[in-house]
Amino acid sequence: MNETTQTQGTLRSEARIARGALHRLRQDLFVGAFAFRPMPPLEDAKVARWVPWLPRKMRGWARWLPHSAIGFFSACVFLGTFGMVYGGPLRGVITVGLCALIAATPMLTLFRPVGAYWLSLGAFVVTLIGASYFDTYGLDPWGAVFPTHLAVMTLVVLRTRPRLAVEMWVVTFGLGAVVSLFDGFESSNWPPVAVFSAVVLVSAAAVRAWREERRQVVETQTVTQEERSRRTLLEERATIARELHDVVAHHMSVIAIQAEAAPYRVENTPPELATSFATIRENAVAALTELRRILGVVRSEDPDAFVESDPEAPQPTLATLDALLTSVRGAGLTVEAVITGAARPLPQGVELSAYRIVQEALSNALRHSPGAEARVEISYVLGGIGLRIVNGVPSRLAKPSPGAGHGMLGMRERVQMLGGEMTADHTAEGGFEVAAFLPVTSTAAGEGTA
Structure with missing residues (x-):
């Protein structure tokens, strides 16, 4: 009884698998087979990467290189098959039309890929039947038509989805075997052609799957980067x-x-x-x-590296800059501070933002330039305060730092909030420099002095 139940369960599972496979076959090859799916031109980035030597004015035309290559292939197919046909006028007209149909199928994959497969399969079956009954037909199904059909199947796989490779291979050789059986046409070409076609289609499916996976990875990385930047900014x-x-x-x-x-x-x-x-x-x-x-x-835990642990502690100002420099030196960074101009009290928001900018710049120097020397320059001028933090070339390799570069968002946010300007870039010697100017109005300066 148990064996019978197990056998019935296995049969039901196999039936469900078969129904699922037939359903996918119907969805892929029959539903919307002739739907309009134009292939877009190449992106400008790909054109610049593939043909960097091409003049910029011609790169707009280079976006249509795949379309032009397939069109050239279709023209070659038509000329090749047209050179094989011969016979009477009526048969010549029929065979010329068939040659045009065979040559048009690769070009049709640019717009209706699955429909192009069915037309190419129909042309192959017609030439297969014609080879059995008409000696003067002129078109060899294996030497002229099937290579084009294989190229069409490859293009369809590259344009749609990998699983169509298996489905088209099964339909093509299944239908070809049925036609050969009823026509009594026996050929030794079937086994090697089937194996070769399987290898080509599996390779095309692998390329398509790799491209799809790469596109998804790029999209995921882009979304992750945007989310990380947005979270850091918040x-x-x-x-x-x-x-x-x-x-x-x-x-x-x-x-x-x-x-x-x-x-x-x-x-x-x-x-x-x-x-x-x-x-x-x-x-x-x-x-x-x-x-x-x-x-x-x-209020949450402060993520800054050198801030006090007490969340209710007074906010730091430039008067506590020495404590920050001492902490940085204790972490292994050689830093020198230079103050020019007459030091004076500034509005608390300006003092706090200046302190945080210096803090973040030194933290980046510790993270990305281990063993380098840094210099902090603070300039008190009439209209505000200037900051310049520059570090030299690292003496050893920096460890990987996830989320690196997001500290710049915070610095720019502070500078923009105060209406200042900021630049951050690599120096000619290989180091890194952060320069900012925070303006102070006369009213704000008077309040800070008070």
């Missing part, structure tokens, strides 16, 4: 939001304290003025409460 903006809280909270606290103390500094304060100061203080306190609530949402 994390940097969250960090800026946290730091902005400290900057704004300081000023709002000053406003609240001044508004609370102002009525006591004036004798006989008018009730209207006291009410206005009370309203100012209430709004400042409400703003501080809202800032703290938002801070609780965006």
Whole structure:
């Protein structure tokens, strides 16, 4: 009983596999067989990679090289088959039309690939039957027609999907065997031709599968890179939001304290003025409460390498630059700091952004240029502050660093937020240089001094 049940289960599984194979065969070769599927021209990047010696003005025409090659092949097929036909006028007209059909099928693969396969298979079957009954037909099915049919099948596989290689091979040689059986046409060409065709089609399927896999990998890498850049940018903006809280909270606290103390500094304060100061203080306190609530949402572990572990610690400024340089030197980077101009207090946001830019640039030097020497230049000028961080050539190979380069997004985000300018590029000596200018308005400078 168990053996019978197992046998029935095996038969049902085999039947399901057979139905699935027939369904895929129907979907691939019958449904929408003559649908319009034009082959697009080559991309400009491929043209530049394949024919870099071609003048730029002619690269637009070079995008149609595959189409031109297939058209040239079709013309050669027509001339070759036309040279084989002979016979009476009527038969000559019929055979010329058949030659035109055979030659048109490779060109048709550019627009209707599966339909081109069926037309090519029909031409092959017609010439196979004609070879059995008409001695003067003139077209050899194996020497003239089948090579073109094999080329058509190869083009169809390269244009559609790999599994069509097996399906077209089975249909072609299955139908050819049936025709030969009914016509009594026996040929020793079948086995070697079948094996050779299988090798060609499997190779074409492998190339198609490799191209498809490569395209998917490129798309995945592109999406991953975009997502990583977007995530890095969002994390940097969250960090800026946290730091902005400290900057704004300081000023709002000053406003609240001044508004609370102002009525006591004036004798006989008018009730209207006291009410206005009370309203100012209430709004400042409400703003501080809202800032703290938002801070609780965006606050997370700080990813920066040299920041304090305490999330509530005061934000660093250029006054704490020596501590940063000491940490960097302890990590193995030889760094020199040069300050030009008269050092003066700057707005807290500018000080914080300048500190973070120097910090990130030194972190990149540690990561990408191990053993190199770095130099930090800070210039206090009338309209703002200039930063230049440059490192030399590394003395040893750098370890792979996933996500490298995303720190530049944060630096550019800070500079753009303050309306400044920034450049980052390799130096002529083989090192790397980051230069930024953060503008400071006279009003902001006065507030920073105050």
